Amino acid sequence: VIVGGGLIGIELAEMLRSRNIPVTFLVRESSFWNGVLPEGESQMINEHILEHHIDLRLETNLAEIQSDVHGRAKAVVTDKGETIPCDLVGLTAGVSPNIDFLGDSGIVLGRGVKVNRYLETNIDDVYAIGDCAEQHEAIGNRRPIEAVWYTGRMMGETLAQILCGNKIPYNPGHWFNSAKFLDIEYQTYGWVFSDLTKKENEMHFHWRHPKEKICITVAFDKESRKFLGINTFGIRMRHDIFDRWLSEARDIDHVMEHLKDANFDPEFYDPYESDILTAFNWQFDTQLRMKKKSWQRIFNGT
Ligand SMILES: Cc1cc2nc3c(=O)[nH]c(=O)nc-3n(C[C@H](O)[C@H](O)[C@H](O)COP(=O)(O)OP(=O)(O)OC[C@H]3O[C@@H](n4cnc5c(N)ncnc54)[C@H](O)[C@@H]3O)c2cc1C
Structure with missing residues (x-):
């Protein structure tokens, strides 16, 4: 059980x-x-x-x-x-930092070891990184404690810079993650909140394959149409491309029209971008047209 x-x-x-x-x-x-x-x-x-x-x-x-x-x-x-x-x-009901041994240390604790953006605790020369570190202020929509491997690695890289004299703040960039649910690969870039936690301005477009266990959800701002994030299941998408589109504050129309640039499925996998765009146009009453995949755009951004 x-x-x-x-x-x-x-x-x-x-x-x-x-x-x-x-x-x-x-x-x-x-x-x-x-x-x-x-x-x-x-x-x-x-x-x-x-x-x-x-x-x-x-x-x-x-x-x-x-x-x-x-x-x-x-x-x-x-x-x-x-x-x-x-x-x-x-x-498997969740993880929490095992910090009891620090109880009498004088280090400020919350659920984890409290740190600032330089990963410093309240005590000089004592830092915390990884699963045990808790930011005083959450960074953007991120949680104050982020128990994922890549943020641990980024904190490690940041701290290495700091200890070598280059005092830079910890900056994890746009949220991303990936996992596997049995046979289904899952990727997420930017923010797609659940129906329970979704914000007022967040609109979702959801597409699901009629037979296969393949789907995507794209989140965008209702008013400005700014692209907020994407979840994909059973379709691999390029991290670099979504990271760029998030940094460039692209709108949903740009993302939908250039979806072929983002696809990263191996050769001989069926592409679904056209079906996805047709469903989007139908649902939102738009006439967007799919752009041909461009390696120039993918690698040079132009
Ligand atoms: C089953 C599982 C699956 C996961 N899958 C994913 C995934 O798919 N993707 C993802 O991004 N993340 C995943 N994670 C989370 C990821 O493993 C953690 O975010 C990452 O390992 C954190 O690294 P860390 O170095 O901070 O801590 P840890 O890897 O936990 O290392 C901490 C080390 O400190 C030691 N330690 C603890 N207390 C003391 C003490 N008092 N004295 C000395 N040593 C001590 C521990 O024994 C351990 O060796 C998963 C975690 C689990 C448990």
Whole structure:
């Protein structure tokens, strides 16, 4: 039984299923990871989890873990009163920095070790980076603690510069991330909020393939039409291109018309940009035309 429906829970489920071990997956939310993913995407992942014969229990919490006479897990009891026998319980309900040992150190702590943009704590010559570091002020839409590998690496690079005398602030740039939900690759660039956390100005365009588990959601500003971010499932997109479009504050029309430049699927994969643009034009009553892929634009930006 796995408790907690996030990236690590689904990774553990995939690993157990790859060895033909039956899995029951307890997820507190009404749909998988719907605090992060928009509804259409979350729904598609629910379906994919079930296709992998994982017993997905939505809106279900862990109430108790029962042990046998040897102290080993033998069952879990859910908040719905159901007892599920098991040999192993995977607790994947989130991470928090393990900083108890710093309690008496005089270092200012929150959920993590508090740092400024130079990754300095309140004590001279003591810095914190990686999963344990908590920014005093969140940077843009980012969380004060970001437990992902690439921000840890960027903090490491920044701190190396600082220690070598080049005092630069930590600047993680535009948000991006990638992961895998069983067979489906996921990428995100910029900000696409879930239906639960979406801001007033954020408009979504969602396209899903009629048969395959492939979809995208593009977020843009309702008023200015500024492109805010994209989530892709089952289609690989170029990080560089979206990073550039975000920096150049491109509008949604530019992004949709140049989508072929962003596609990074390997050879012989079916392209879907034309279908996506047709759906966009239909939904938003626009007459955008797909531009031919240009290597010049891709590599030189012109
Ligand atoms: C199962 C799993 C899957 C993940 N998948 C992804 C992913 O796909 N993409 C992604 O971006 N991120 C992923 N992450 C997050 C990523 O692993 C972390 O963000 C990254 O490892 C953080 O690096 P770090 O150096 O800050 O901490 P860690 O890698 O946790 O290293 C901290 C080290 O400090 C040691 N330590 C702790 N306390 C003490 C102490 N008191 N004294 C001495 N040593 C101590 C620990 O033992 C450990 O070796 C995943 C995490 C997990 C757990």
